[in-house]
Amino acid sequence: MSELKSFKLPDVGEGLTEAEVVSWHVKVGDVVAVNDVICEIETAKSLVELPSPFAGRVEALLVPEGEVTPVGTEIIRIATGSADSVGSVEEPDSASEPEVNPAPLVGSGPKADAVKRRARKFPLAGVTTEAPVPASANGDVSSSSARPLAKPPVRKAAKDLGIDLAEVMATGVRGEVTKKDLLSHQEQRSSGASVQQAASGRSASSGQASPGQRIERIPVKGVRKATATAVAHSAFTAPHVSIFLDVDATRTMEFVARLKASRDFAGIRVSPLLIVARAVIWAAQRNPGVNASWTDDEILVKHFVNLGIAAATPRGLMVPNIKDAQNLSLKELAVAIGELTATAREGKTQPAQMSEGTLTITNIGALGLDTGTPILNRGEVAILAFGTIKQKPWVVDGAVVPRWITTLGGSFDHRVVDGDLSARFLTDVAAILEEPALLLD
Amino acid sequence: MAEVHLPTTEFEEADAAHGNQHGVTDEPNADAEPMVSLLSVEGELTRDETYSPYLDALSAEELLSFYSDMATVRRFDQEATALQRQGELAMWVPMTGQEGAQIGSGRASKPADYIFPTYREHGVALTRGLDLSLLLRQFRGVSNAGWDPRETNFHMYTLVLAAQTLHAVGYAMGMARDVAAGLAEAAATIAYFGDGASSEGDVHESMVFAASYQAPVVFFCQNNRWAISVPFEVQSKVPLVRRAGGYGFPGIRVDGNDVLAVYAVTQWALEHARSGKGPVLIEADTYRLGAHTTADDPTKYRDRAQEDAWRLKDPLLRLEKYLRSLGLADDEFFAKVSAVGDELAAHVRAAVVTMSAKDIGASFANVYATAHPLIAEESAWQRAYEASFADAEGVAE
Incomplete structure (x- = not known):
């Protein structure tokens, strides 16, 4: 004689109201013993494995993976009793259901979209203070654990304002969203610039398109979301001005070739980017106004260069920076760039490596592009776009000769940098590319 | 016989060279803090002039029971964690x-000694003969305590951090007066606390009073390295054991995962306290392998590598190696211990699921000896409040 027992989602923390079933470890028909792990759930606090309270055979899984479920909801039914009798349970719905994912919710019949249902965007008042993180249907643990950090008063304020903290650019020392971040986000939102719209303009390439699907839906999360928030914030708060300059970089190419051949640089990666980096540091020291921040009340001019290099990484766009790059010799700078790009390519860039940048280079030449109008890295007022270097016809002393030509592009925050300053900065960079020996100056 | 083992001269002479011997530190030592460790990770026993005699007095059965106690409480701990995950306990x-630190110190205590635990001393509770299912009453929310402390001299769990250290000192001061008045045999209290609680003011106050009154109290600190998510290094720049020197009583640092060393050191400390020589601080160096409580997730604040390194120092493994090397225990013994643990787990599970809270009326009834208008009013309000949930689901339980 068997008995059908149901297990309700417990509060595994203190005062939690809901949790997401990240993955089921059992399926209908499995025989479980007391304390066998049946599923893994994620609460606002942690990932937790739930042990079975009953011994018996799994008769029904009542909650799909990825679903945020209120505490107290029945999640599993187990037929207890002797092994040979557990099959004869008089529960037509659950007993006949073979697989977990399409399993109907109790009493509601089949629901085609049950698995894809997303967590609600904003919590109901009085239910919880956290906005549940939408989890992918396949129960991707790492993505769902990226809950934005914030102190309770900020969470409360975000809830009151109806703002999802995950959308707010965090500037706190531990990467937490501060009250100031929240307010600037709110200001920006009320000024009509919808971060959501801007951020979803281009979708990432991850995600699967099923055949016949004309529109693919890709959840905005992780680095994509952070990038979207950051560029939208930058684009809509800093008035961008972009300028361009064609440069004869032939001597840079010769210099790079000499460095590569030199014994001193043996084993160190040397590229034209190194010379551009050195040129940018040099030009920034001659024109400190481009190495600055805008704070509404003050302009903070930095007398050090934390040089950011925008990098395409497996996790998306990252802008790690080299701290105090002005103190590095050419060789040290080469090593630092090598390490920075290698770390970024492995996807191991740490948050600290991306914070406190003062000036950025985006090496769009590596993407085969001549130039572009980059968006400023947040908190900075200048960014340099370094395009391809190609042999082109060039007029030297009245004769057309093939030379190595590149285009420098730059975007500047016009609140801080006026036309003449941006021009002086860009021409200084160009001067080094035309004659790297000026670095000896 | 026990008197012979008291290394009293070490504290009377109080020179640094002597003081640091046997891990007894009344002088700060810069780098490696001495630590009493008798049973190595490989299960090899070393000899110590001061502490080994306590182990010499142990019978084979007692050695085996040290192991079975540790294994039993670990099994109990697993079951209670599972019960929480199943919604049967609030937390x-x-x-x-920490089995080594708890079983070793608990087994060193005598029935007349009085234990003031934190809320984690399940192993000590076992050594005091408490039915472990009673511990769960508080965590199920059906009782403020769950047992009568007078039956086992094991005080109720104190959830207010470090508050029990004050209680332990006050109780010990009372014990000393009883002994002086010829009303009781010499006994001591043990005040358990953790590295996190050591940062609380209560611990300081209790140590000042204990020293001033030479109270018979052993301060037993399980330094499990983590105050929830705060690592010990953040809380103290020096080993905790050195604080004893500041208060003027001996401090001993012991390998908390060495159940035999903990047993011997605690025996020494209790004898010191009972004999009227005043308090002792023991810092047991150990590690909480799990979460602070079921409400936190240690993977968010510490490295897996650190946990793995501590798993190698498991208190059960090294005693198992030792017992096997002596030929005292075979597979049959360990299977039996495992079965006893499962039996206890089943008993605890069966007990917990049937525990239900007393009527709230009992709480009101015990405030005043006779009827009181304010209590009547508050009681009526509570009834009305509860009645307002009548149609909500799940409140009936």
Whole structure:
């Protein structure tokens, strides 16, 4: 004689109201013993494995993976009793259901979209203070654990304002969203610039398109979301001005070739980017106004260069920076760039490596592009776009000769940098590319 | 016989060279803090002039029971954690990893000694003969305590951090007066606390009073390295044991995962306290392998590598190696211990699921000896409040 027992989602923390079933470890028909792990759930606090309270055979899984479920909801039914009798349970719905994912919710019949249902965007008042993180249907643990950090008063304020903290650019020392971040986000939102719209303009390439699907839906999360928030914030708060300059970089190419051949640089990666980096540091020291921040009340001019290099990484766009790059010799700078790009390519860039940048280079030449109008890295007022270097016809002393030509592009925050300053900065960079020996100056 | 083992001269002479011997530190030592460790990770026993005699007095059965106690409480801890995950307990405070410190110190105590635990001393509770299912009453929310402390001299769990250290000192001062008045045999209290609680003011106050009154109290600190998410290094720049020197009583640092060393050191400290020589601080170096409570997730604040390194120092493994090397225990013994643990787990599970809270009326009834208008008013309000949930689901339980 068997008995059908149901297990309700417990509060595994203190005062939690809901949790997401990240993955089921059992399926209908499995025989479980007391304390066998049946599923893994994620609460606002942690990932937790739930042990079975009953011994018996799994008769029904009542909650799909990825679903945020209120505490107290029945999640599993187990037929207890002797092994040979557990099959004869008089529960037509659950007993006949073979697989977990399409399993109907109790009493509601089949629901085609049950698995894809997303967590609600904003919590109901009085239910919880956290906005549940939408989890992918396949129960991707790492993505769902990226809950934005914030102190309770900020969470409360975000809830009151109806703002999802995950959308707010965090500037706190531990990467937490501060009250100031929240307010600037709110200001920006009320000024009509919808971060959501801007951020979803281009979708990432991850995600699967099923055949016949004309529109693919890709959840905005992780680095994509952070990038979207950051560029939208930058684009809509800093008035961008972009300028361009064609440069004869032939001597840079010769210099790079000499460095590569030199014994001193043996084993160190040397590229034209190194010379551009050195040129940018040099030009920034001659024109400190481009190495600055805008704070509404003050302009903070930095007398050090934390040089950011925008990098395409497996996790998306990252802008790690080299701290105090002005103190590095050419060789040290080469090593630092090598390490920075290698770390970024492995996807191991740490948050600290991306914070406190003062000036950025985006090496769009590596993407085969001549130039572009980059968006400023947040908190900075200048960014340099370094395009391809190609042999082109060039007029030297009245004769057309093939030379190595590149285009420098730059975007500047016009609140801080006026036309003449941006021009002086860009021409200084160009001067080094035309004659790297000026670095000896 | 026990008197012979008291290394009293070490504190009377109080020179640094002597003081640091046997891990007894009344002088700060810069780098490696001495630590009493008798049973190595490989299960090899070393000899110590001061502490080994306590082990010499142990019978084979007692040695075996040290192991079975540790294994039993670990199994209990697993079951209680599972019960919390199954919604049967509001929360649970796991102790896995600290079996050596708890069983070793608990077994050193005598029935007349009085234990003031934190909320994690499940192993000590076992050594005091408490039915462990009673511990769960508080965590199920059906009782403020769950047992009568007078039956086992094991005080109720104190959830207010470090508050029990004050209680332990006050109780010990009372014990000393009883002994002086010829009303009781010499006994001591043990005040358990953790590295996190050591940062609380209560610990300081209790140590000042204990020293001033030479109270018979042993301060037993399980330094499990983590105050929830705060690592010990953040809380103290020096080993905790050195604080004893500042208060003027001996401090001993012991390998908390060495159940035999903990047993011997605690025996020494209790004898010191009972004999009227005043308090002792023991810092047991151990590690909480699980979460602070079931409400936190240690993977968010510490490295897996650190946990793995401590798993190698498991208190059960090294005693198992030792017992096997002596030929005292075979597979049959360990299977039996495992079965006893499962039996206890089943008993605890069966007990917990049937525990239900007393009527709220009992709480009101015990405030005043006779009827009181304010209590009547508050009681009526509570009834009305509860009645307002009548149609809500799940409140009936």
